[in-house]
Amino acid sequence: MGEGTIQIKDLVKVYKDGFTAVNGISLKVDKGECYAFLGPNGAGKSTAVKILTTLSEPTSGIVQVGGFDVKTDPDKVRWEIGVVLQETGLDKELTGREILEYQARLFHMTRRMAKERATHLLEMVGLENEGKRQIKKYSGGMRRRLDLAVTLVHEPAILFLDEPTTGLDPLNRKAMWNEIRRLNKEEGVTVFLTTQYLEEADQLADYISIINEGKIVASGPPEELKESVGADLITFEFKNKEEAGKAAWLLGKSSKADYQKGKIVTVSIQEADRHVVQLLGALSREQIEVARLDVTSPTLDDVFIRVTAEEEKE
Amino acid sequence: MNLVQAFMIHTWILTKRSLIVLIRNPFTFIPNLFISLFFLLVYTGGLSGIAQLPQFEGADYLSFILPVSIVSAAVGGAGGAGQSLVRDLESGYFARLLQTPVTRLAIVLGPTIAGMLQLIVQTLIILGVAFLLGLKVEAGPGGVLVILLLTVGWGLAFAGYSVAIALKTKNAQAAQAGTLIFFPLIFLSTTFVPLELIEAQWLRAAAIINPTTYLFESMRAVLIDGWVMGPIISGFAVIGAVCAVTVAFSVRSATRAFKRE
Known part of the structure; x- marks a missing residue:
């Protein structure tokens, strides 16, 4: 029930100083989904993550992670989640293997299980030859990769x-x-990530919320x-202004939004990849060559x- | 796995971790141990003549100064517990531990136990050197045990203080500065001569209210006079009271540090 x-x-x-970091957020993430919070610095992303990962308490509202309430059952939530924060959380005096084994032991694995888990995870993040070296x-x-490995020790959902x-x-x-x-x-791990990079959200997420x-x-x-x-947006370039003028007139018949500037004609159209062939066909029938x-x-x-920008206007 | 078992394992793992870090950084304890041994050798060598004074009642100056050396070494070991928590706060490992189901008490207890073990080893080394210099313990092997127990008690009191400062300030410099309290505690006392020989009234008053004085006196009792219960008991009582205060202080800071914003 509620797992993942x-x-x-x-x-x-x-916050105590009266600053409202999160102001009425509701959302749902399904098992196996990759959900991204996209927003600038100070948008409230990190605060939301701290609450979801039991480091901070909500002022009001209901937050359930893995089926457990973060306010009343933080310890049960901790068994369900793995957390990679902006800063790595590593004791740099230890070796990679040590920190993994200790983490496993803190999650109640036997010594032998902890050893096996550490070996497996070091391999997984490509640090199998670095396990005996100090993290410093x-x-x-490498630290980021190890930090991720430490996070995965207890196979969080x-x-x-x-x-x-x-x-x-x-x-x-x-x-x-x-x-x-x-x-x-x-x-099948459910992923909740925050990022300032649009490309990152676009690459990874199934669902994105923009937070500001x-x-x-x-x-x-x-x-x-x-x-x-x-x-x-489709941008055509032609040999000269005259050709462009003819093309603009022609393209204007099949799509409303067009614009000519010198040799360049732009057409704004939904699902351009489907229409582009048709438009090219129309141009070639009139012997207009596209440069x-x-x-x-x-x-x-x-x-x-x-x-x-819309937010700022309001 | 029940709660007690989990607590024992968590504490053991975090103690082991602190010990490993300690052993990998010998320069966190070697200078301190060196200074303490230096005190012992220099003061014994340079000041032993004053033990001829009647107020020393025939005591050997080595036995008189030895507690000063042991206690100053202990401060270093105990202060390490706080330093190690500050290091964890700064590296982010503290936050990582808070996101695991680890028992909160174990996070503080691990470095504290490691600090106590360090302190016991240091004390044994200092005692070993003192024996080489010809130390005789009037109360016998039991007396050595009393000295160890008093040192651990004192160390625990100081560790509680350093943990509290560390968790309250979350700042390495502040935690470091907090250990400066060690100077008045060790030197505004019967550090070099018995109370009767302290001439300045202010220093005499400071020595009387300074808990370290009672620690010195009970250690000197077992070293010089044997099983004289008065000073021994007051030593344990004072250390117990100081421990209660600083441990309560550290529990309060810890509760705040662990409390979610």
Whole structure:
């Protein structure tokens, strides 16, 4: 019952100094889903994660993680979750193997089970040859990988990742994404992640909520969010202005929103990839030669900029 | 697994971890031990002449100064418990532990027990050196045990204090500065001469209210006079009272640190 799920209803968090970090959030995450909180610094993402992971208490609202209430059953929640915070949580004097074995023992595994688990996890994150070295000698990327391994010791059903790739170089970022994807898709772990990077949310998440000033301002699957911003954009370039003028007139018949500037004609249209062939056909029938063609979909950046701008207007 | 079993395992794992970290960083305890042994050698060598004074009642100065050396070494060991918690707070390992079902008490107890074990080893080394210098314990092997128990009690009191400061300030410098209290505690006392030989009234008054004085006196009792119960009992009583205060203080800070915002 409730295993691998998250449910939040009307969550509010007001800090002692009166600052409202989370201002009425409700959401539901199903088992095996990858859910992303996307928002700028100070939007309330980390506060929400702290509450979900039992480090902080909600001011009001109901928060259930893995079927247990974080307020009344924090210890039961702790068995269900693994948490990767922005900063790694490693005792750097220990070796990679030691910290994994201790973590396993703290989760009540026998000494032998702890050893096996540590070996398995070191292999999984590609640190099998580094297990006997002290963590202070690890690189930043290695520490992140080990931190993830420590998080997975007790095979949690839900994995929380608070800005998991902030400060990582592109190579390590890709590796982290692959690992998160594998855990989510192959092992069925529910993933809840926060990020400032639209690309990250787009790459990983099944469902995205954009959070700003403690509130969810837009949410949906990545594709749907992108569509909500508007249509795709097709950009044609022609040999000269005259050709472009003819083309603009022609394209204008089949699509409403078009625009000409010098040799360039842009067409705004829903599902451009389906219409582009048809438009090219129309042009070639009139012997108009296309010099260059470009189709772009709106990115999550566009969504993000639009919803946050709308918020500010209000 | 029941709660008691879980608590025992958690405490054992976290104690083991603290010990490993300690052994890997010998320079966290070697300087302190060195200073204490230095005290012992220099003061015994340089000041032993004053033991001729009648107020010393024929005691050997080595026996008189030995408790000072033991107690100052103990401060270092006990202070380590607080330092290690600050290190965990800074590395994020503390937050990691809070997200596991580990018993909260074990998080504080692990480094504290490790600190006590360090302190016992240090005390045995100092006693070993003192025996090489010709120490005789009037109360016999039982007296050595009394000295160890008093040292652990004193260490626990100081560990409670250092843990409380660490969890309250969450700051390495503040925790370090907190150990400075060790100076008035050790030196505003019957550190070098008996109370009767302290001339300044203010220092005499300070020595009388300073709990360390009673610790020194009970250790000196077993070293010099044998089983004289008066000072021995008052030593344990004072240490017990100080322990109660600092441990309560650390429990309060810990409860606050563990309490979710």
